[in-house]
Amino acid sequence: MTNKKSVLRRPPRICFLMPYFGQWPFWMPLFLESCRRNPDIDWQFFSDCGIPDHLPENVRVQSIRYADYCALVTQRLGIDFHPENPYKICDIRPAFGIIHADSLKDYDFWAFGDIDLIYGQLREYFTEERLNRYDLISNHARRISGHLTLIRNTPRMCEAFRLIPDWQTRFGDPQHQALDEGAFTRIFLWRKNFPKPLFKFVGLFNPWRRKSDFQEAYSTPNGCIAWIDGRQNFPKRWFWRDGRISNDQDIAREFPYFHFAIWKKNDWLALPPPSMEAIASLSRQPCWQISAEGFEAAP
Numbered sequence: 001m002t003n004k005k006s007v008l009r010r011p012p013r014i015c016f017l018m019p020y021f022g023q024w025p026f027w028m029p030l031f032l033e034s035c036r037r038n039p040d041i042d043w044q045f046f047s048d049c050g051i052p053d054h055l056p057e058n059v060r061v062q063s064i065r066y067a068d069y070c071a072l073v074t075q076r077l078g079i080d081f082h083p084e085n086p087y088k089i090c091d092i093r094p095a096f097g098i099i100h101a102d103s104l105k106d107y108d109f110w111a112f113g114d115i116d117l118i119y120g121q122l123r124e125y126f127t128e129e130r131l132n133r134y135d136l137i138s139n140h141a142r143r144i145s146g147h148l149t150l151i152r153n154t155p156r157m158c159e160a161f162r163l164i165p166d167w168q169t170r171f172g173d174p175q176h177q178a179l180d181e182g183a184f185t186r187i188f189l190w191r192k193n194f195p196k197p198l199f200k201f202v203g204l205f206n207p208w209r210r211k212s213d214f215q216e217a218y219s220t221p222n223g224c225i226a227w228i229d230g231r232q233n234f235p236k237r238w239f240w241r242d243g244r245i246s247n248d249q250d251i252a253r254e255f256p257y258f259h260f261a262i263w264k265k266n267d268w269l270a271l272p273p274p275s276m277e278a279i280a281s282l283s284r285q286p287c288w289q290i291s292a293e294g295f296e297a298a299p
Contacts, residue, residue, distance in 0.1 A: 011040070011123070012108035012131040014150065017096045019046040020115065021066045021086040026273050027295060028052055029283035030240075034119035035059050037243030041122055044103050053280070073099055083174040090146060091179040092171050097151060097158030104153050112180070113148035117219070117259040118290065120245030125256035126150060130213060139217035139256070140225070142192045143185045147220065147259045160208070163187050188212045219255055222262035239298055241287040260290055267292040
């Protein structure tokens, strides 16, 4: 009788694709430390910002000029892509699977997202069960979450952006149109403003919807989406403790990440930016807190 060797199945591999040009934000050491605490997920940056100090092993930075990156997009997508403002890159995120196909050969999923956030334990949220079941995972209930979305690395999913009406012209338009959260969402969610029962019923007829997971992660407070209890009463302080994210309001709940975009755009504008030395020192601490007053050591 022949002995059969058991085959250990590895969890789906994930790579975040992160073009970023200009200057690293002051909180970059904290962002990178939160990446370090997710060692089984990789980040690939394409940037002219230089190589940050103490780069985690699971984060790579490919140095590239912005003009050369635009030339790469032009060549890979067959469009004229030369916007003056790098923020336009957000519009072409749904096409990253084609633009960066050579970086994805060993991965089952690719992701796009922002860097004005701090990660918690991502694998505990993006479980193997969810990754095996869905081809797209968004962290908003009724739209693609531009700050973090996972997409299966298959030809069908990598080519899905081509269903955006007039995508060549809209990608090539130098003006930002929020296509990653708007037009791309409409491929997967039909009539997203319908009442919940009707919205769910319509989704049954959309083959793209059936293999997609749209769940509100409540990772971006202080915005237009009501909080977990349905009110506009948001946590005042968030905590990063040894790689885990929590807040001062939802004591027993852990979050996959914290997106501090609203504070960054509003409250923090009135604050003097902290020194890189202070932030680097804070990143070496086992815990810290984030609030409208910025980043501080946690009690």
